[in-house]
Amino acid sequence: MSEPGPRKSHLRKYRYVAFRQTFEQQEDGTVLVTCDDGRVGRFHTDGRYIEGELTQANKHMLIWTGAPPQKPECRYRWGEVPVDISRPSGWPEQLEVVLHYHLGR
Amino acid sequence: MSQSDIPYPPHLLVEKPPYRPRVARVGVNRYFELAYHQREVERIWKRAWQWACREEEIPEIGDYMVYEVASLSFIVTRTGVNEFKAYWNSCLHRGRKLCDFAGKRATEFRCMFHGWAWNIDGTLKDMNCGWDFPGTRDEVARLPEARTGVWGGFVFINPDPACEPLAEFLGELPDHFEGAGHDLGRRSKQVHATVHVPANWKIVQEAFLEAWHVSHTHPQIVRSPDYRSVAGNRWDDFGNWMRSAPARPTDQYRAPPGYATSTAETPQDAVDMYWDYHRNEDSPIKVGPGETAGQVIAREIRIAQRKALGDAVEAYHDVHMSTGEMVSVWPNFHPWGGFSRLVYRFRPYQNDPERSIMDVLLMAPWPDDRPRPPPAPPHELGLEDSISEAHELGGLWRIFQQDLGNVAAVQAGLQTSARGYVILSQHNDAPVRKFHDMYDRWMGSDNSDDFIAAEVP
Ligand code: FES
Numbered sequence: 385m386s387e388p389g390p391r392k393s394h395l396r397k398y399r400y401v402a403f404r405q406t407f408e409q410q411e412d413g414t415v416l417v418t419c420d421d422g423r424v425g426r427f428h429t430d431g432r433y434i435e436g437e438l439t440q441a442n443k444h445m446l447i448w449t450g451a452p453p454q455k456p457e458c459r460y461r462w463g464e465v466p467v468d469i470s471r472p473s474g475w476p477e478q479l480e481v482v483l484h485y486h487l488g489r
Numbered sequence: 490m491s492q493s494d495i496p497y498p499p500h501l502l503v504e505k506p507p508y509r510p511r512v513a514r515v516g517v518n519r520y521f522e523l524a525y526h527q528r529e530v531e532r533i534w535k536r537a538w539q540w541a542c543r544e545e546e547i548p549e550i551g552d553y554m555v556y557e558v559a560s561l562s563f564i565v566t567r568t569g570v571n572e573f574k575a576y577w578n579s580c581l582h583r584g585r586k587l588c589d590f591a592g593k594r595a596t597e598f599r600c601m602f603h604g605w606a607w608n609i610d611g612t613l614k615d616m617n618c619g620w621d622f623p624g625t626r627d628e629v630a631r632l633p634e635a636r637t638g639v640w641g642g643f644v645f646i647n648p649d650p651a652c653e654p655l656a657e658f659l660g661e662l663p664d665h666f667e668g669a670g671h672d673l674g675r676r677s678k679q680v681h682a683t684v685h686v687p688a689n690w691k692i693v694q695e696a697f698l699e700a701w702h703v704s705h706t707h708p709q710i711v712r713s714p715d716y717r718s719v720a721g722n723r724w725d726d727f728g729n730w731m732r733s734a735p736a737r738p739t740d741q742y743r744a745p746p747g748y749a750t751s752t753a754e755t756p757q758d759a760v761d762m763y764w765d766y767h768r769n770e771d772s773p774i775k776v777g778p779g780e781t782a783g784q785v786i787a788r789e790i791r792i793a794q795r796k797a798l799g800d801a802v803e804a805y806h807d808v809h810m811s812t813g814e815m816v817s818v819w820p821n822f823h824p825w826g827g828f829s830r831l832v833y834r835f836r837p838y839q840n841d842p843e844r845s846i847m848d849v850l851l852m853a854p855w856p857d858d859r860p861r862p863p864p865a866p867p868h869e870l871g872l873e874d875s876i877s878e879a880h881e882l883g884g885l886w887r888i889f890q891q892d893l894g895n896v897a898a899v900q901a902g903l904q905t906s907a908r909g910y911v912i913l914s915q916h917n918d919a920p921v922r923k924f925h926d927m928y929d930r931w932m933g934s935d936n937s938d939d940f941i942a943a944e945v946p
């Protein structure tokens with residue numbers, strides 16, 4: 385998998401088509417939800433409403449949007465965890481460094 | 490070999506009758522009452538085949554692991570090149586655990602209380618102060634054993650001496666793994682997370698048994714329109730295990746109402762969702778003119794698998810790339826097929842019916858001619874830890890965060906249930922229904938419907 389391209393922002397932004405809503409991670413850790421019809425609401429990532437005309441939103445999209453940051457080296461799908469078959473650990477060097485503690489090596 | 494020369498994998502075409510389609514009701518008590526837990530120990534954990542460790546975790550004779558489930562503990566050791574034995578982890582004198590944790594190249598299992606010892610083949614080695622125990626030597630001459638069996642590099646144990654052999658229990662399962670080019674015995678255990686969860690093991694397992702919840706709990710990975718793999722369209726019942734296979738080439742895409750909500754508007758959206766590129770960043774993977782998301786995903790994953798398997802990856806059909814079978818083996822083992830790499834296991838924790846342990850493995854394909862890396866030791870995450878610490882899971886921990894958020898709330902919700910039962914659907918909940926039918930049979934209770942009929946006016 386190649387690296388992601390240049391970012392417009394480090395904050396996550398997803399569109400939830402089924403509900404016609406856009407979820408945007410905010411600097412303060414909350415999530416802003418905007419409906420296609422213009423209604424807006426702000427929420428904690430655990431689903432609690434903070435402010436705005438929109439008072440309810442899918443909790444799991446809030447979790448997904450507002451989750452703690454993921455280590456950039458670890459943004460792989462589970463079906464394609466990077467390997468390096470030439471290294472004794474089996475991990476690419478960069479990941480071996482990042483995961484050292486977790487892998488107990 | 491070009492893709493068009495590769496036949497569709499036959500194991501994915503095998504069709505079994507749908508599992509007894511009907512709506513079922515299941516009482517909630519089994520999720521929190523100690524009496525159920527205790528009966529599970531007697532009826533399930535002392536009788537069922539269960540995955541205990543990997544072969545490569547105990548590569549040398551005398552290496553051993555301690556496998557624990559509920560209040561039970563077993564020593565699993567290698568006693569020969571291809572021979573494994575398992576012992577109840579309890580001294581025959583006054584019952585101290587013989588092994589507190591795993592170890593290497595043992596020549597004996599010596600109790601740390603008064604020093605009795607057994608050889609690794611289970612025979613008595615040293616009955617310290619034996620003169621003081623007249624007439625008892627015979628009954629301590631051998632450590633009580635559990636049966637062992639190996640499939641796909643997984644060492645299984647069964648505490649029931651009268652159990653059927655593992656191979657018989659698993660039935661057709663090998664056709665779907667080694668028979669389909671996915672021998673888990675040759676994979677490398679690259680990731681192992683051991684997650685402590687504040688919920689009954691059945692609740693946690695049920696969150697991973699069916700695929701229906703994906704549309705509401707993981708809306709970010711539902712990537713229709715053009716992507717056809719709607720897991721959960723088919724549930725095939727193989728007796729002691731069940732699977733959901735990807736849609737066949739001849740299947741019409743037919744998401745039932747309410748099944749697959751989509752967060753993808755275009756094939757590019759579907760691809761971005763697959764790799765979790767969000768809309769504030771540019772995805773490096775582009776869908777070309779006339780390409781479907783499914784084609785792009787298969788192509789990119791083939792590139793990733795090539796790094797391990799080289800040209801051998803060309804022998805695999807596209808369907809192996811992105812979608813595997815979801816396989817659930819009674820009572821708690823879930824090796825997924827294809828290149829999905831996932832293996833789950835769910836166990837009760839000690840004698841607390843409201844706690845459990847979920848193991849997650851990622852089994853990396855590995856070339857036959859290269860030595861395998863040492864297996865990843867379990868990364869233990871306690872109740873206070875966040876799954877977000879398991880960076881090695883890649884994108885998976887954010888998905889588990891959604892699932893695990895549900896299970897603790899299910900545990901709480903079931904205990905305040907006014908009705909006292911849950912309702913399981915005929916199709917989407919089929920694997921959960923089957924689990925409870927098996928459960929009732931093993932527990933020696935009536936089937937779920939009768940069970941409830943007696944309690945609900
Ligand atoms: S309890 Fe093991 S030797 Fe006494």
Ligand SMILES: [Fe+2]
Pocket residue numbers: 696697702703706707892
């Ligand atoms: Fe899930």
